[in-house]
Structure formats: structure tokens, C-alpha cells
Amino acid sequence: MMRRAAWLLLPALALAFLLLGSGLDFSYVIPKRLVRLGAIIVAGVCIAVSSVIFQTLAGNRVLTPAIMGYEGIYLLFQALLVLWLGTASVTLLGAQGNALLSIALMLGYSWLLQRWLLREGRGDVYRLLLLGLVLTMVLGTFTQFIQLKTSPGEFSILQSLGYTSFNRAQPTQVLYSGLLVAAVAVLVARGTRVLDVLALGRDQAIALGLDHGRCLRLQMALVAVLVAVSTSLVGPTAFMGVFVANIAYALARSARHQVTLPLACAVAIGMFLLAQLLVEHLFNYRTSVSILVNLVCGAYFLALMVRTRGTP
Amino acid sequence: MTRVLLPTLLLLLCGVSLMVGASQMSWSALWSASDDAWLTLTASRLPRLAALVLTGVGLSICGVILQQIVRNRFVEPATCGGLDAAKLGILVALTVLPGAGATGRMLFALVFCLLASLVYVAIIRRIRFTNLVLVPVIGLMYGSLLSAIAEFYAYRHNILQSMQGWLLGDFSRVIEGNYEIIYLILPIVVLTYLYAQRFTVLGMGEGMATSLGLNYAATAILGLVLVAVTVSATVITVGAIPFVGLVVPNLVALRYGENLKRTLPIVAMCGAALLLACDILGRLLIHPYEVPIGLTAGSVGGVLFLLLILWKCK
Numbered sequence: 001m002m003r004r005a006a007w008l009l010l011p012a013l014a015l016a017f018l019l020l021g022s023g024l025d026f027s028y029v030i031p032k033r034l035v036r037l038g039a040i041i042v043a044g045v046c047i048a049v050s051s052v053i054f055q056t057l058a059g060n061r062v063l064t065p066a067i068m069g070y071e072g073i074y075l076l077f078q079a080l081l082v083l084w085l086g087t088a089s090v091t092l093l094g095a096q097g098n099a100l101l102s103i104a105l106m107l108g109y110s111w112l113l114q115r116w117l118l119r120e121g122r123g124d125v126y127r128l129l130l131l132g133l134v135l136t137m138v139l140g141t142f143t144q145f146i147q148l149k150t151s152p153g154e155f156s157i158l159q160s161l162g163y164t165s166f167n168r169a170q171p172t173q174v175l176y177s178g179l180l181v182a183a184v185a186v187l188v189a190r191g192t193r194v195l196d197v198l199a200l201g202r203d204q205a206i207a208l209g210l211d212h213g214r215c216l217r218l219q220m221a222l223v224a225v226l227v228a229v230s231t232s233l234v235g236p237t238a239f240m241g242v243f244v245a246n247i248a249y250a251l252a253r254s255a256r257h258q259v260t261l262p263l264a265c266a267v268a269i270g271m272f273l274l275a276q277l278l279v280e281h282l283f284n285y286r287t288s289v290s291i292l293v294n295l296v297c298g299a300y301f302l303a304l305m306v307r308t309r310g311t312p
Numbered sequence: 313m314t315r316v317l318l319p320t321l322l323l324l325l326c327g328v329s330l331m332v333g334a335s336q337m338s339w340s341a342l343w344s345a346s347d348d349a350w351l352t353l354t355a356s357r358l359p360r361l362a363a364l365v366l367t368g369v370g371l372s373i374c375g376v377i378l379q380q381i382v383r384n385r386f387v388e389p390a391t392c393g394g395l396d397a398a399k400l401g402i403l404v405a406l407t408v409l410p411g412a413g414a415t416g417r418m419l420f421a422l423v424f425c426l427l428a429s430l431v432y433v434a435i436i437r438r439i440r441f442t443n444l445v446l447v448p449v450i451g452l453m454y455g456s457l458l459s460a461i462a463e464f465y466a467y468r469h470n471i472l473q474s475m476q477g478w479l480l481g482d483f484s485r486v487i488e489g490n491y492e493i494i495y496l497i498l499p500i501v502v503l504t505y506l507y508a509q510r511f512t513v514l515g516m517g518e519g520m521a522t523s524l525g526l527n528y529a530a531t532a533i534l535g536l537v538l539v540a541v542t543v544s545a546t547v548i549t550v551g552a553i554p555f556v557g558l559v560v561p562n563l564v565a566l567r568y569g570e571n572l573k574r575t576l577p578i579v580a581m582c583g584a585a586l587l588l589a590c591d592i593l594g595r596l597l598i599h600p601y602e603v604p605i606g607l608t609a610g611s612v613g614g615v616l617f618l619l620l621i622l623w624k625c626k
Contacts, residue, residue, distance in 0.1 A: 137614055298453065305449065305453060
């Protein structure tokens with residue numbers, strides 16, 4: 001029942017986002033909003049799928065890629081690019097060059113994380129969580145430090161990267177990201193059963209005949225690509241992933257990824273749409289999506305931690 | 313060894329701190345009583361030195377007190393929401409009472425910081441889950457929630473950008489006439505030292521402390537008030553400096569143990585030395601400009617914290 005309501009709510013929200021106060025202006029307002037809607041859908045799918053998969057691999061419901069420092073690394077990398085190449089980096093590499101480099105970087109980080117942390121840390125969630133939170137803070141400090149050395153023009157470019165926003169996505173970027181995410185989504189959809197088995201833990205997965213190492217590497221790579229796409233498209237989203245995944249688990253009442261993954265996508269997209277609608281129509285741009293998401297998801301995460309009282 | 317080495321190191325750092333800066337200043341100019349050199353020294357260098365030492369001492373002692381109250385090694389103003397609450401308080405003071413001076417703003421910061429720490433301690437006590445790592449995790453989440461509220465509030469009043477600027481720890485603003493609030497830390501340090509034994513007993517837990525004849529609640533609240541005063545005084549004058557209160561007591565405890573009466577002076581000196589070193593580094597990195605200490609101390613402290621987590625929770 002709840003699930004059906006969630007599915008019905010989504011098109012209604014999307015329509016409201018497209019049409020509310022547009023005056024049915026098909027030449028300018030609606031095409032602009034379509035681009036933003038595209039960014040919202042692509043980013044929502046990225047965040048939802050990457051968080052759910054990451055939680056399955058890490059064997060808990062608290063860690064997400066954003067918390068484990070992926071976004072911090074991405075922002076630091078962008079700051080370094082601007083510092084070394086100046087604003088020319090945008091023209092020198094092109095949007096695609098930058099995106100490819102970012103994806104490569106995320107893949108590298110994923111590989112490190114998997115080799116070093118997930119191997120030994122499966123039991124000790126809170127240590128990983130604390131490591132991730134502090135690492136994100138330290139990376140943020142490094143990024144700020146590099147921003148100090150950039151010129152004001154470059155600084156404003158970097159500053160805008162640090163917030164969630166749907167307004168800077170370009171149509172071509174949305175298109176390419178959409179295609180890439182669609183390809184990844186096909187791979188994920190074909191492997192939901194593998195994910196179900198991976199969720200049982202390493203020993204069970206091997207006992208059930210899975211090549212655990214290979215599957216883990218593949219899924220971590222997918223996560224890396226998704227995080228790179230979402231961060232370059234709409235910016236960092238911090239605790240959004242935890243919120244989305246846990247709401248989806250609660251709604252799904254099933255641990256099967258065939259159910260949880262689409263639900264998580266719906267929750268993420270709905271959340272973004274709702275935040276954007278609130279910003280545009282209720283708060284009249286006196287707040288931002290980034291702040292709303294941080295506020296709601298941060299409060300939810302804190303409540304989650306306190307309520308579970310340390311038993312994951 | 314320590315008795316000689318540490319004070320010597322501290323004095324050395326103080327001397328270097330006096331000499332380094334955007335305007336060249338030599339001792340010979342001081343001897344020849346050049347007005348310019350004396351002005352640089354008394355209006356900028358000495359206040360800066362005093363503020364640095366006091367902030368370093370104050371923040372590391374705050375860390376010690378909080379760690380005893382919460383009974384967790386990884387707690388300090390930045391990992392229990394106190395720092396973010398103080399920022400929020402200043403923000404509220406700026407919008408509600410724009411005419412209030414530094415003292416008024418500090419009172420707001422103090423009240424917010426104290427309330428936030430009380431709520432935090434209440435949450436931790438309710439959890440009753442003695443996990444070394446969970447406690448700071450909840451504190452960090454709590455802090456980020458508070459700063460999300462601050463951002464929400466600042467964005468509505470169009471002061472988000474300036475807020476990020478002046479809340480980053482930075483000693484370059486410290487000159488004669490606008491930093492004197494920081495001297496509030498002096499009485500706090502004396503009080504903490506006098507109560508050191510009680511705080512040690514506090515760290516043994518409520519049951520033990522009460523049976524040893526300590527008024528648990530009163531001592532804990534006294535500790536939180538001391539912390540709130542220190543944190544709000546530093547945030548008002550120099551801004552937020554994370555992780556100092558965490559790293560210093562932990563490193564000192566690794567070597568000298570936990571008898572506060574004995575280790576408190578060492579903690580204080582190490583805190584001052586760490587901040588001085590970070591500040592000198594920040595002044596030299598992009599000379600003649602400066603890197604704010606919030607960034608240098610934040611990086612150094614953060615990396616040390618990461619190492620501590622990796623090493624302590626094996």
C-alpha cells in the first residue's frame with residue numbers, strides 16, 4: 001500500500017515541478033525545468049543505487065560512499081585542477097575530460113578503500129564511520145587551503161561546486177551522464193541476485209559458489225562511477241544516501257535488491273523534487289536545496305544512531 | 313627531562329612567533345627604541361602571542377574536562393557540538409541584537425554552547441553504550457546538524473558568506489583593543505587546576521564518584537560551564553579551531569598517564585606549543601600572506617586524529 005502510494009506520488013511531484021507557476025511557457029521555462037528534472041532523476045538514481053550497494057558490500061546500514069570520503073576526494077581533486085591549470089582547466093580538458101579523470105580517480109579510491117578498509121573492517125562499523133567523518137573534514141580543510149591560493153574568479157567556481165544544486169547542470173552533461181548511468185543501471189539490474197548473495201557476507205557468498213573477490217571489485221567499481229557522476233552533476237550530498245537507503249528498507253519490508261533498489265531510487269528522486277519545490281515555491285529561494293537536505297538527512301541520521309543505540 | 317625540555321621548547325616557539333610576520337622587525341630596531349618596531353611589537357605581536365598561548369591552553373584543557381565528563385577519549389568541543397553551537401549563538405546574536413558588542417555576542421555563544429553540551433551529555437547518558445567510537449560519531453553528527461541549522465538561518469539573513477569567513481580560526485585579526493576577552497581563559501585554567509582531582513574522580517563514573525563523596529551533577533555542570541566559557545571566548549576572538557582539544561590530551565596521556573593534577577600543566581604547555589607551531593607554519597607557508605590557523609591546526613590535528621583512530625581502535 002505504502003509502496004504504491006510512493007510510486008504514485010513521484011509522477012505527481014514531477015508534474016508539479018514542471019508546471020507549477022510556469023504559465024505553460026513551452027519555449028523557455030519548461031525546457032529549462034526539463035533539464036533540471038533530468039539532473040534530478042540521474043543524480044537521484046546515482047545516490048540511491050550507490051548507497052544501497054555500498055551498504056550491502058560493507059554489511060551495515062550506516063555507511064555510504066559520501067560519508068566514506070568519496071565526495072571529499074572529488075572536491076579536493078577539482079580544487080587541485082583549478083590550482084594547477086587555472087580556469088583554463090575547463091577548456092583544456094573539456095567537460096568530458098574532467099568527468100573521465102574524476103571517474104578514474106573515484107575508481108582508484110574505491111580500490112584503495114576495498115583493499116584496506118572493507119577487508120578488515122566489516123565488523124567494526126563505528127570505527128569506519130568515525131574515520132570517514134574525520135577524513136571528510138580533513139579533506140575539506142585541505143580543499144579550503146587550496147582555495148586560499150586561487151584567484152577570486154577561480155574561487156567562485158570552486159565555491160559553487162561545494163553545494164548541492166540542480167541549476168548548473170548543462171543539457172549535454174545531463175545527457176551523457178544519463179547514458180552512462182543507464183548502462184550502469186543495466187549491469188546492476190542484471191546482478192541484483194548476486195547482490196542478494198553478497199549481502200549474506202563473505203563466507204556464505206563463497207559457500208554459495210560466488211567468486212567473491214571478483215563480484216566485490218565489480219560492484220565497488222560501479223559505486224565509484226555512480227558517485228563520480230552524481231557529484232559532478234549536482235555536487236556533494238553528504239547524509240542523503242543514508243536517509244534514502246534506510247527509508248527504502250523500511251518501505252520495502254524485503255531485503256531483496258530487486259525491491260529495495262528501485263524503491264531507493266524513487267525515494268531519492270522524490271526527496272530532491274520535494275526539496276526543489278519547497279525552495280522554489282515555499283521558501284522563495286531564501287534557502288537552498290543543499291541546506292534543506294543537510295538539515296533533514298542530518299537530523300534523521302542522528303536519530304537513527306541514537307535510536308539503534310549502537311547495535312547496527 | 314620534560315621539566316626542562318618542554319618549557320624551553322615553548323619559550324623558543326614564543327620567540328619565533330614574535331619575530332615572524334609580514335612586517336620585518338629586528339631586535340636591533342627595538343634596542344634603538346624605534347617607535348615603529350615597538351608599535352609592531354606591542355599592538356600586534358604581543359597580543360597575538362598572548363592570544364595564541366591562551367587559546368592553546370584553554371582548548372586543550374577543555375578537551376581534558378570534556379573527556380572526563382563524558383568518559384570518552386575522543387570528545388572535545390568540535391566532536392560534541394559545542395563549537396557549532398557557539399557559532400550558532402553568535403549568528404543569532406548578530407541578527408537579534410545587531411548592536412550588541414563582543415560581550416553580548418559572547419554571552420549568546422556561551423548560553424548556546426552550554427545548552428548544546430548539556431543536551432549532548434544527556435543523549436550520551438541515555439545511550440549507555442560504552443563504545444569508544446560511537447560517542448564522537450554521535451557528537452560529530454550532532455555538530456553537523458547544528459551547523460546545518462546555522463546555515464539555514466544564515467542563508468535566510470544573507471550572511472552565509474561572511475559567516476564562513478569569520479568563523480574560521482584566524483589570529484591575524486588579533487590586535488590590541490579587540491582580543492582582551494581571551495583573558496577570561498586565565499581564571500578558567502586556574503579553576504580547572506584547583507578542581508583537577510575532582511575531575512579525575514568524575515572520570516571514574518557516577519557511582520564511583522558519588523561514593524567517594526563527590527557531588528557528581530554539580531561538578532559535571534561546573535566542568536561544562538568552564539568549557540562553554542572557554543569555547544565562546546575563543547570563538548569570539550579568533551574563530552573555530554578544531555581537534556586541538558582532542559589530540560593534545562590524548563598524546564600526553566599516551567606518555568604521562570591520566571593523573572590530571574600532574575599532567576594538566578603538561579597538557580597546557582603542549583596545547584600552547586602546538587598552536588604556536590601551527591601559527592608559525594601558517595605565517596610562513598604563503599609569506600607575506602597568512603594561512604588561517606583554523607586550516608593549519610585543522611589539518612595537523614585532523615591527521616593526528618586519524619592516526620589515533622587507526623592506532624587506538626585496533
